[in-house]
Amino acid sequence: MTRRSETLFALAGAVLILVLAYAVPWLRFVLTIALAKGLAVLGILLLLRAGQVSFGHALYLALAAYTVAFGAVLVPEALLLLPAAALLAGIVGLLIGLFVVRYREIFFGMLNLALSMVFYSVLEKFYALTHGADGIRLPPVTVLGRPLAGETGEWTVLGIALVLALACGALVRVALASPLGEALAGIKTRETRLDFMGVSPKRVLLAAYVASAVMAGFAGAIIALTTRHVTPALSYWTTSGELVFIAILGGAGSVLGPFLGAAAYELTRVYAAATFANAWQLVLGLVLLAVIVFAPGGIWGMITSRRRAA
Amino acid sequence: MAWLSENGILVGLALLDGLSYAAAVFMVAVGLNLVFGVLRVLNVAHGSLYAIGGYAAASIGLFAASLGAPPWLGLPILLAAAVLVGVALGPVIERLLLRRMQDREPVLQLLVTFALFMILEDLQKLVWGVQPVVFDAPLKWLGTVDVPFGQDAIPFTAYQLYVLPGVALATLAILACVLRYTLTGRMVVAVTVDREAARAMGIDAARVTMLTFTVGAALAALGGALAAPTVSLVPGVGASTIVLSFAVVATAGLGQIEGAAVAALLIGLGRSFAVYVAPEFEVVVPYAIMVAVLLFRPQGLFGVAETRRI
Numbered sequence: 001m002t003r004r005s006e007t008l009f010a011l012a013g014a015v016l017i018l019v020l021a022y023a024v025p026w027l028r029f030v031l032t033i034a035l036a037k038g039l040a041v042l043g044i045l046l047l048l049r050a051g052q053v054s055f056g057h058a059l060y061l062a063l064a065a066y067t068v069a070f071g072a073v074l075v076p077e078a079l080l081l082l083p084a085a086a087l088l089a090g091i092v093g094l095l096i097g098l099f100v101v102r103y104r105e106i107f108f109g110m111l112n113l114a115l116s117m118v119f120y121s122v123l124e125k126f127y128a129l130t131h132g133a134d135g136i137r138l139p140p141v142t143v144l145g146r147p148l149a150g151e152t153g154e155w156t157v158l159g160i161a162l163v164l165a166l167a168c169g170a171l172v173r174v175a176l177a178s179p180l181g182e183a184l185a186g187i188k189t190r191e192t193r194l195d196f197m198g199v200s201p202k203r204v205l206l207a208a209y210v211a212s213a214v215m216a217g218f219a220g221a222i223i224a225l226t227t228r229h230v231t232p233a234l235s236y237w238t239t240s241g242e243l244v245f246i247a248i249l250g251g252a253g254s255v256l257g258p259f260l261g262a263a264a265y266e267l268t269r270v271y272a273a274a275t276f277a278n279a280w281q282l283v284l285g286l287v288l289l290a291v292i293v294f295a296p297g298g299i300w301g302m303i304t305s306r307r308r309a310a
Numbered sequence: 311m312a313w314l315s316e317n318g319i320l321v322g323l324a325l326l327d328g329l330s331y332a333a334a335v336f337m338v339a340v341g342l343n344l345v346f347g348v349l350r351v352l353n354v355a356h357g358s359l360y361a362i363g364g365y366a367a368a369s370i371g372l373f374a375a376s377l378g379a380p381p382w383l384g385l386p387i388l389l390a391a392a393v394l395v396g397v398a399l400g401p402v403i404e405r406l407l408l409r410r411m412q413d414r415e416p417v418l419q420l421l422v423t424f425a426l427f428m429i430l431e432d433l434q435k436l437v438w439g440v441q442p443v444v445f446d447a448p449l450k451w452l453g454t455v456d457v458p459f460g461q462d463a464i465p466f467t468a469y470q471l472y473v474l475p476g477v478a479l480a481t482l483a484i485l486a487c488v489l490r491y492t493l494t495g496r497m498v499v500a501v502t503v504d505r506e507a508a509r510a511m512g513i514d515a516a517r518v519t520m521l522t523f524t525v526g527a528a529l530a531a532l533g534g535a536l537a538a539p540t541v542s543l544v545p546g547v548g549a550s551t552i553v554l555s556f557a558v559v560a561t562a563g564l565g566q567i568e569g570a571a572v573a574a575l576l577i578g579l580g581r582s583f584a585v586y587v588a589p590e591f592e593v594v595v596p597y598a599i600m601v602a603v604l605l606f607r608p609q610g611l612f613g614v615a616e617t618r619r620i
Contacts, residue, residue: 106560120593238549248417282428
């Protein structure tokens with residue numbers, strides 16, 4: 001798939017999202033969440049390129065979401081809260097990254113998992129500050145001084161999410177095609193060769209890790225602005241697993257994969273929850289199994305293989 | 311020392327609690343470790359087997375009690391339930407799912423077990439509902455023992471004092487002996503160390519894998535069945551158990567049976583002391599221990615550092 005057709009796909013997708021959000025009002029919420037999760041999964045994709053799976057990126061998601069919730073009391077401006085939350089996620093990602101990029105595979109995954117679980121229990125146990133499992137309701141937020149509420153508010157957040165998704169998608173696309181992206185793939189195939197070439201695998205992985213933390217931060221902030229309510233469940237390990245799930249569902253071959261995957265995931269979830277109230281997780285599990293067994297390239301892989309066959 | 315004499319009972323209780331808790335965690339973690347050894351997959355669904363083992367033991371126990379079975383039958387029922395769950399689910403999961411995925415990317419293999427986790431979690435909710443299930447007949451039948459501690463005596467349930475640690479120790483001893491001194495055990499070790507070489511020596515690696523997975527599943531179920539009388543079973547118990555056993559396995563080092571016992575003890579005691587001293591940090595402590603260990607020994611306490619291949 002060439003760069004041009006991918007760009008066309010992305011723009012067509014953006015238009016489709018806007019049309020759907022206009023035609024079916026309740027989809028606005030679902031699509032905004034899907035775009036946010038797609039952003040976070042974009043970061044997972046970067047790490048997957050290096051063959052590393054993080055089972056703890058919900059940490060950055062929840063960190064940014066709570067930053068928005070707490071920060072909104074002081075500065076109720078969404079356009080300041082959003083970058084601030086992502087920045088904080090990036091800084092924490094850098095600090096944790098310095099530690100975790102020394103580990104690979106299972107240890108990498110488990111350390112991320114452990115740190116996110118620590119954050120989860122902090123959120124849950126320090127009731128006085130975080131209201132525990134009940135979570136926090138977001139105070140009223142403004143955009144450029146105007147209140148972010150009602151239908152206009154929904155459209156605004158959707159617009160922000162869409163712009164961020166396009167921008168981050170393009171950036172990741174460029175990054176993956178750059179020497180950095182090649183070096184990431186090198187970590188997966190044989191790390192020692194990078195050492196021989198004078199490239200530091202740790203530094204490469206750290207760059208990808210911080211970028212993934214920032215994107216998860218954007219995702220968390222958008223989710224907080226959309227749901228208006230943040231809970232510790234955002235940082236539970238199953239949320240991290242969900243992100244990896246979406247990455248595989250959409251396909252790890254393209255930056256469009258995460259967004260396709262996230263949309264498919266959220267829609268499946270909405271329908272499964274409506275049809276089988278007590279077994280939506282079961283349905284999702286079966287979908288995941290089916291994708292892994294029958295379509296290892298994910299949704300994106302199915303689209304491209306059909307085009308190639310045609 | 312003034313603090314110790316004032317809080318002597320607390321320290322004693324924390325020690326005893328930690329010991330019985332470590333025993334249950336060890337059962338789960340050692341199975342996870344064994345399975346990782348032969349399959350090279352961290353089985354996320356392992357925690358669900360723990361939960362199902364617990365639920366099955368509780369249901370069978372409650373059913374037997376309703377038929378008027380004597381209370382001493384509770385203990386064998388726990389064991390039988392664990393074996394039943396292991397034999398019923400282990401081979402099916404290994405045969406139908408994991409074996410097919412053997413040659414696929416590690417990320418996909420991990421996600422298959424994640425999908426399985428989602429499915430089992432909902433199945434368990436469909437079968438046993440979301441209300442807590444309590445089966446404490448064995449606990450009540452064995453009564454309490456006064457454990458001398460300094461000048462004081464601490465009343466503690468005999469079940470938690472003898473049965474839990476006893477079964478864990480027996481498991482450790484049996485596993486260690488089987489792996490070292492029996493032909494089957496040596497075959498499991500051989501497949502763990504080098505699958506290809508083991509097959510070249512005529513070992514039926516597929517059979518060994520299925521056997522190990524079944525034993526691992528039964529151990530997880532046994533952990534759940536043994537813990538069932540001491541806790542009330544609720545949805546989500548599998549999810550929290552699996553992350554804890556991840557911490558134990560990573561702390562111990564992969565493929566270490568005795569190491570898993572030491573790590574389970576460390577983490578079990580650490581957690582129960584946290585419960586009495588600083589309950590907010592109860593959930594954090596296991597991961598803090600794991601992070602501290604991995605900081606200084608990246609391959610785990612007892613893991614063997616792999617030489618880098620060029």
